[in-house]
Amino acid sequence: MHTIFFKNKPRIISTGTIAGPKECAGIVGQYVDKALPDDTFGESTYEKAECKMLTYAISKAMENAACKEEDIDMLISGDLLNQIISASFAARDFNIPFLGVYSACSTMSESMAVAASLIDGGYFQKIVAATGSHFSSAERQYRYPLELGNTRPPQSQWTVTGAGATLIANQGSDIAITCATFGKVVDFGITDVNNMGAAMCPAVASSLLQHFRDTGRKPEYYDLIVTGDLGALGSRLLKDLTWEKGVDIQPNHVDCGEIIYNVVEDEFQGGSGAGCSAVVFNSYILDKIKKRELNKVLFAATGALLSTVSSGQGESIPCISHVVAIENV
Amino acid sequence: MTGKNRQNYNKNYIDYVHSFEPPTKHFKNCFRAFLVGGLICCVGQFFRYILESAFSLSGDELAGTVSILLIFVGTLLTGFGVYDRIGRNAGAGSIVPITGFANSVASPAIEFKTEGMIYGMAAKMFIVAGPIIVFGVLAGTLVGLIYLFL
Numbered sequence: 139m140h141t142i143f144f145k146n147k148p149r150i151i152s153t154g155t156i157a158g159p160k161e162c163a164g165i166v167g168q169y170v171d172k173a174l175p176d177d178t179f180g181e182s183t184y185e186k187a188e189c190k191m192l193t194y195a196i197s198k199a200m201e202n203a204a205c206k207e208e209d210i211d212m213l214i215s216g217d218l219l220n221q222i223i224s225a226s227f228a229a230r231d232f233n234i235p236f237l238g239v240y241s242a243c244s245t246m247s248e249s250m251a252v253a254a255s256l257i258d259g260g261y262f263q264k265i266v267a268a269t270g271s272h273f274s275s276a277e278r279q280y281r282y283p284l285e286l287g288n289t290r291p292p293q294s295q296w297t298v299t300g301a302g303a304t305l306i307a308n309q310g311s312d313i314a315i316t317c318a319t320f321g322k323v324v325d326f327g328i329t330d331v332n333n334m335g336a337a338m339c340p341a342v343a344s345s346l347l348q349h350f351r352d353t354g355r356k357p358e359y360y361d362l363i364v365t366g367d368l369g370a371l372g373s374r375l376l377k378d379l380t381w382e383k384g385v386d387i388q389p390n391h392v393d394c395g396e397i398i399y400n401v402v403e404d405e406f407q408g409g410s411g412a413g414c415s416a417v418v419f420n421s422y423i424l425d426k427i428k429k430r431e432l433n434k435v436l437f438a439a440t441g442a443l444l445s446t447v448s449s450g451q452g453e454s455i456p457c458i459s460h461v462v463a464i465e466n467v
Numbered sequence: 468m469t470g471k472n473r474q475n476y477n478k479n480y481i482d483y484v485h486s487f488e489p490p491t492k493h494f495k496n497c498f499r500a501f502l503v504g505g506l507i508c509c510v511g512q513f514f515r516y517i518l519e520s521a522f523s524l525s526g527d528e529l530a531g532t533v534s535i536l537l538i539f540v541g542t543l544l545t546g547f548g549v550y551d552r553i554g555r556n557a558g559a560g561s562i563v564p565i566t567g568f569a570n571s572v573a574s575p576a577i578e579f580k581t582e583g584m585i586y587g588m589a590a591k592m593f594i595v596a597g598p599i600i601v602f603g604v605l606a607g608t609l610v611g612l613i614y615l616f617l
Contacts, residue, residue, distance in 0.1 A: 183581045278578055285545050285574035286595060287554020287561050289496075292489040326477040328484065336484040340477075371487060406489075 140319050141352035147314035147467060148257040151264075151307045152205075153420040154198025156191050158273070158299030161409070161417065164400040169421035170300070171198045177274065177299050185219065188272035191301040192217065192228040195416075196268050199303040203310070207233050210305075211262035214249040216240045218271050218297075218412050219279060225269070234266070242441030243338075243367050244321070245269040246302065246416040247460040250437075251318035253306045254462065263308050270301025271411035280331070280446060294332040295369045295395060295410035302416030304424075312466050313427055319352060319461040321345035323443065327454045331444065334410055334455070335372020335395075338440040341457035342368065343379040345438055349461045350385055357387045361432045364423055366415035366439035366459070367395035369407030394418035394439075415439040424464075433466040500560030503553065507564045511537055534565055541566030545573040571595040 155170040162173035172194060179187040192215065200210060213232060215225035216239040229236035241248045249267035256262050274284055276297040282288055306315065324344045328337035342365055350356065357363060368376055373393040380387050394415045395408035419437055426432040438461040449455070514533045518524045524532055544550040550570045554561045561567050572592055579591035593600065 185581075282595065283574040283578035285548060285551045285570070285577055287545075287551045287557075287567060287570045287574075289555055289558045292491070326480045328481065333484065333488070336487075340480065371489075374487065375484065 139352050140322070140348050141317055142255065142320075143317045144254055144258040144315060146258050146260070146308060147316055148254040148306050149309055149311045150304055150313045150315065150424065150464065151310040152199050152203035152305045153424055154195040154200075154202060154268075154303040154305075155417050155421040156194050156198070156270075156301050157413070157417050157421075160273075160296075161298055161300050161398060164398050166300075166398060166417055166421050169425050170417065171195075171202075171421075174299070177272070184272050184274035184278070185223065188217065188219070188270060188275050188301075189224045189227045191272070191299075191413075192224050192268060192270040192303075193231050195270060195301040195303040196228060196232065196266055199266055199268070199305045203305050203307075205264060205305065210234045210264050210266055212237060212253070212256065212265045213268070214239055214253050214265060215268040215303075216245040216249065216412070217269055218242060218276050228268075241458050241460065242443055243271075243410060243412045243414065244439040244441030244458050244460050245412045246304075246366070246419065247318075247437055247439035247462050250304055250306065250315065250462050251320065251460050253304075254315040254318060257306055257308050260308075265306050266303055267306060268301065268303035269412040269416045271297055271299070271413035271416075273297045273299045273411070276411055290406065291332045292406050293330070293335070293371055295334055295367065295407045296399065297411035298367075298395075298398060298409040298414040298417060300413035300417035302413065302420035304420055313424070314465055314467045315462055316465045316467075317353065317463045319345055319349040321348075321459040321461065323456045323458050325454055325456040329449070329452065329454045331449050331455070333371070334367070334442050335369040335407055336375055337455040338366075338368055338442050338457040338459070339372050339375040339379060342366075342376055342438055342440050342459040343383070345459040345461050346380060346387070346436075347383055347385060349436070349438075349463075353463075357385055357390060360390060360434045360436045360463075362423070362434075363387050363391045363436045364415075364419060364438065365391065365393045366441070367408070367410040368393045368440060369395045369410065371407045412441075427464060427466060430466060435464045437462050437464060496558050499556060500558050500563075503557035503560035504564060505560075507537070507561065507566055510540070511564075537565050538569040541569030542573040545570045546577065550574075568596060568599065571599070
């Protein structure tokens with residue numbers, strides 16, 4: 139049993155989201171709190187811009203719920219940069235206890251699950267879970283300099299510039315986190331760092347199957363099963379992998395990475411990065427839940443736990459996916 | 468599971484993933500590379516004619532000056548953020564000529580400027596071009612040795 143059921147049903151009371159220009163040209167543009175006209179956000183470096191975006195998302199989530207810093211008991215956050223600097227540096231600006239978490243692009247669902255657990259246990263009343271990523275800072279850390287004239291392989295994805303924060307409280311709205319399944323690290327041996335979707339797919343499949351096994355629910359129970367950033371190729375693989383095990387998620391599965399971009403320039407398989415699921419889920423999907431167009435949503439953000447050192451040493455890519463169920467009650 | 472045990476990966480899955488990967492469009496890529504690479508060479512040849520007639524340069528002087536000019540253009544276009552766009556479409560066509568080498572030195576220099584002039588810009592300048600220089604020198608030495616004994 140890897141699933142915990144929250145008896146007190148912690149509530150999502152508000153969100154804060156921000157996204158870059160390329161992302162806002164797509165589906166999330168009209169749902170985010172702030173659409174950035176340029177991806178530097180007025181900062182001198184992309185790392186600072188990423189941190190500022192995260193800070194903005196956290197403050198906006200508090201502002202949207204009319205909460206002050208003193209009302210928040212804990213900030214749970216992480217990001218993709220080494221030593222999760224964006225999250226810790228953003229936390230520096232708040233007078234709130236901070237819990238840094240890392241599970242790459244699965245950080246959103248991990249921080250939500252941890253926040254919900256702490257609230258359900260009665261230890262805290264209000265917790266902000268947040269994460270973000272920036273294309274340019276991720277590109278520099280994991281790949282090549284921005285101005286280098288190299289080509290991107292067709293199976294690659296584009297790191298989302300954006301951040302999202304969720305304010306979770308013990309009461310205050312109808313949107314509840316009802317259960318969470320913590321994922322295992324799964325590695326099927328994919329070594330191609332440009333094919334994150336294929337690497338992450340087995341991890342999501344494992345977590346989703348575990349969730350359905352533990353809860354006894356069927357995929358039809360949910361109006362929507364949202365995965366993080368598998369991209370088009372990864373989504374296709376996931377449907378096959380789960381179908382093979384007798385679970386058909388085809389009719390109600392959607393992938394944040396696959397839907398985030400409108401224009402097809404060099405995004406190829408779609409978006410990736412911690413910000414991808416954070417932005418899409420906290421803006422677009424939660425808006426639909428708020429309007430009750432969707433009532434039961436399963437959210438499985440997906441993370442590839444590699445580093446440039448590990449891939450340089452020829453290691454394959456271990457991946458993880460944490461799952462949270464969000465329902466209107 | 469540790470070390471060697473992890474070699475028992477799911478080979479079926481890896482093969483299955485490969486069957487889904489979008490194929491590389493070799494013909495299209497080669498054609499674009501030919502076009503852009505050829506164009507860069509034409510620009511070089513154009514410089515050559517100009518320098519020859521206007522400054523009456525010849526031999527090594529001429530070849531050196533043309534290279535310097537091409538490196539300058541490559542670096543300038545990198546600074547303007549144009550070269551990576553050309554490279555994205557042209558592939559090898561813009562990587563192989565000397566302008567591509569200029570781009571591979573200039574782009575990390577721009578990128579790591581934020582970490583300071585010495586530990587950032589200067590230290591990281593050759594992260595992409597480093598291997599080219601190392602193996603270039605090595606190959607040059609080997610060929611030189613063969614030439615010496617022939």
